[in-house]
Amino acid sequence: MSPRRRPLRVTSLGRRTLAAGSMGLWLALSMWAPAAGACPRCVEGVLARQAVLQDDFGHNLAIALLPFLIIGAVSVRAEAIGRHRGREQPSSRVATRAQDQPFTAAGERNT
Amino acid sequence: MKSTATHQGAIISPGILLGAGLGGFVDGILLHQILQWHNMLSSVRPPTNLVDMKFNMVWDGLFHAFTWLMVCLGIWRLWVAGQAPSTPWSARTFLGSLLLGWGLFNLVEGLIDHQILGVHHVHPGAGQLGWDLGFLVFGMLEIAAGWGLIRAGRVDDIPPGRTEPTVARQVYKA
Numbered sequence: 232m233s234p235r236r237r238p239l240r241v242t243s244l245g246r247r248t249l250a251a252g253s254m255g256l257w258l259a260l261s262m263w264a265p266a267a268g269a270c271p272r273c274v275e276g277v278l279a280r281q282a283v284l285q286d287d288f289g290h291n292l293a294i295a296l297l298p299f300l301i302i303g304a305v306s307v308r309a310e311a312i313g314r315h316r317g318r319e320q321p322s323s324r325v326a327t328r329a330q331d332q333p334f335t336a337a338g339e340r341n342t
Numbered sequence: 343m344k345s346t347a348t349h350q351g352a353i354i355s356p357g358i359l360l361g362a363g364l365g366g367f368v369d370g371i372l373l374h375q376i377l378q379w380h381n382m383l384s385s386v387r388p389p390t391n392l393v394d395m396k397f398n399m400v401w402d403g404l405f406h407a408f409t410w411l412m413v414c415l416g417i418w419r420l421w422v423a424g425q426a427p428s429t430p431w432s433a434r435t436f437l438g439s440l441l442l443g444w445g446l447f448n449l450v451e452g453l454i455d456h457q458i459l460g461v462h463h464v465h466p467g468a469g470q471l472g473w474d475l476g477f478l479v480f481g482m483l484e485i486a487a488g489w490g491l492i493r494a495g496r497v498d499d500i501p502p503g504r505t506e507p508t509v510a511r512q513v514y515k516a
Contacts, residue, residue: 279396286387286397294461295382295401298451299362299408303415305446306358309439312351313430313496 347501349428350435354492356419357439358446361488363412365444369451370406373464380462424502432498438491441484448481 270276283291373379381389381398382405389395423429455461456474464473 275392276396278393279400282387282393282397283400291383291386291401291461292404294455294459295405296408297454298447299366299412301450302358302362302412302443302446306355306362306419306443309358310351310355312354313348314351316348316350 347428347430347499349426350430350432350492350496352423352426352429353420353432353435354439354442356416356423357436358443359412359416359419361416361440361443361445362447363409363416363443364440365447366405366409366412366451368444369447370402370409374402374405379465382462384462385466386461427501429502430495430499431502431504432495432500434491434498435495438488438493438495441488441491443488445481445484445486445488448477449485452478452481 374381382401384398387394387397389398424431452464452474456463456477463470464477
């Protein structure tokens with residue numbers, strides 16, 4: 232018989248270590264972060280968004296969307312696989328009836 | 343007597359959607375963002391300055407939005423399939439469908455975006471065609487592996503929530 236395992240418990244010391252580690256990581260990343268900054272309203276961002284809407288937006292959208300539409304259509308077609316496979320065939324229905332009711336009411340063998 | 347859990351398509355369909363969505367995320371996260379080999383329209387507008395880089399970032403974002411939608415659709419269809427007793431809850435079928443979906447994504451996206459329209463290439467520059475063809479071959483191998491797993495899973499007919507076939511689940515009509 233194998234010895235019982237003690238349930239895994241997070242001690243208060245472990246919790247404090249985890250919290251201190253997370254805090255340290257967060258501080259380190261915060262000191263690093265100011266080097267990179269997003270510019271939602273800078274000139275480059277405005278120009279890029281204008282270009283997206285002006286430079287063949289519909290055509291580019293169709294290009295980005297087309298593979299997904301094709302795969303979506305394949306997925307819809309694949310839904311039908313095996314849908315009717317579970318249904319019994321007429322021939323098997325006759326066989327199961329004979330198995331279930333081997334004799335008729337008159338006492339004759341059902342075939 | 344036959345089991346009712348034979349509607350394999352109920353699990354293949356969401357598997358394809360999830361595989362294509364997750365495969366699209368692999369492309370977007372690994373090749374667009376981490377390795378930065380290409381962007382959605384990097385052959386139309388090469389990201390050589392900040393404006394063009396941001397232009398491509400927007401289109402990458404839209405591409406990711408579509409892959410996210412595919413994953414959402416796949417989860418919804420899988421949820422529906424999980425409630426139907428006619429669905430064979432087969433790991434082989436599901437894994438095969440995921441591979442099939444990912445492979446289909448690589449094949450369709452590779453043919454349309456890389457070969458026909460040329461809006462971007464896997465690894466532009468020297469040997470560009472080789473990388474594009476490798477991407478297609480990888481997709482075809484995934485499709486073949488996925489198809490093989492789906493075929494192997496045809497014998498699995500255990501409905502959701504069960505671990506083994508039961509007589510009670512088998513249909514019998516006199």
